[in-house]
Amino acid sequence: MSERVDTGAFPIDIGAASVPRVEADFVFTFSYETYSDAVRRGMMRPPDRILASLMHSPEVRRLLVANPFRWFPRIAATPLLDRDAPFPSSGRMSLHRPARARRDDPTDVAAIAAAYRAYDRSLLRAARKLGLVDPYAITTNPLVAGYAPFDWASGVTFFARDDWSSSPAREAYWPAYRDAYRRIAESGRPVAAVSAEIIDRIAPTGPHEVVPNGVEPSEWLGPLPAEPDWFAALPGPRAVYVGTLDSRLDVPGIADLARRRPDLQVLLLGPLPDPAYVAELASLPNVHVHPSVGRAELVSTLRNADLCLLAHRRTPLTEAMSPLKVYEYLAAGAPVIATDLPPVRGIDDRVLLVSTVDDFADVVPDALALGRAAETQRTAFIAGNSWAARHERVFALARS
Secondary structure, three states: OOEEEOOOOOOEEEOOOOOOOOOEEEEEEOOOOOHHHHHHOOOOOHHHHHHHHHHHOOOEEEEEEEOOOEEHHHHHHHHHHOOOOOOOOOOOEEEEOOEEOOOOOOOOHHHHHHHHHHHHHHHHHHHHHHOOOOOEEEEOOHHHHHHOOOOOOOEEEEEEOOOHHHOHHHHHHHHHHHHHHHHHHHHOOOEEEOOHHHHHHHOOOOOEEEOOOOEOHHHHOOOOOOOOHHHHOOOOOEEEEEOOOOOOEOHHHHHHHHHHOOOOEEEEEOOOOOHHHHHHHOOOOOEEEEOOOOHHHHHHHHHOOOEEEEOEOOOOOHHHOOOHHHHHHHHHOOOEEEEOOHHHOOOOOOEEEEOOHHHHHHHHHHHHHHOOOOHHHHHHHHHHOEHHHHHHHHHHHHOO
């Protein structure tokens, strides 16, 4: 039985089939990346997917998309730098590119609060220019959610894809993130987060829901694609890890796996911000580091892999993540070995959980014995974990 939430003009049946709702205006704000960044990476991260749904949803009358603040000289160069990612502006949709005199956010909490009140005023001007009426705002930036007043909007919902207050790359801003979380909680603003751990850390007093990551069915359905030549050159069995090769990746654990399973080819596929971080793997002939590839090439790689890995260290950041890669591994039909982190539990029986990456080698035989999922099983997982179903929940929360 579904739960009915009375939202005035927008009745919603939570848990029921999609119910037609009156069109409304929306505002969407990125966190630290821009629309052009999202297009270049294939619109594949959770915020990108939410935006894509908003852009095509019949529920959205008009949509304002907002980049984060950018330095004035960077904005001036945008027409040249962003030529490959034009925004489809129209009377219905517009992209706002706010600019400021400083390059980065200040680290002082009071100064950050002032900066995001200014950001709010710039959004208001852009919303008026587009003709938005009482829009619903969805932001992926905790500082926008915490400090921007949004007095002119019907409400603002924070979508949390990570616990920003535990991100090593943004440690200078941890005090501001924690203060923003406190403000979000006290305000009663809705929060959608990819894991229960993030919800617990924010402790919202308003509507909130865990909305894990998902997959785009059109990418993963269909016949088995041919594998890339560079991947085909690796002998089997082949285990793949996808993602940025940074502090989340347990490099000593990968080295242990490669030494204990010399028959297994281990592919680390993704951006490498600091080559020194994986330097100890260079001497291992069965470990292969490959740069990022496009979405079609990534899909064909995973669909031809024998095994996929979530080789994360256990940290406050990884304990709060909903790893998108696990959903994509399962959509590809591969068995998965993963570090036993709370957001990974219960996703699927084909995910073998172990305490640390040092234990991966022990369960490789069991994982390989699972083989590739039957097509009926694979397609059922894709249907049950689609982005469209996830976004219905986010939009319902925003309008609640």
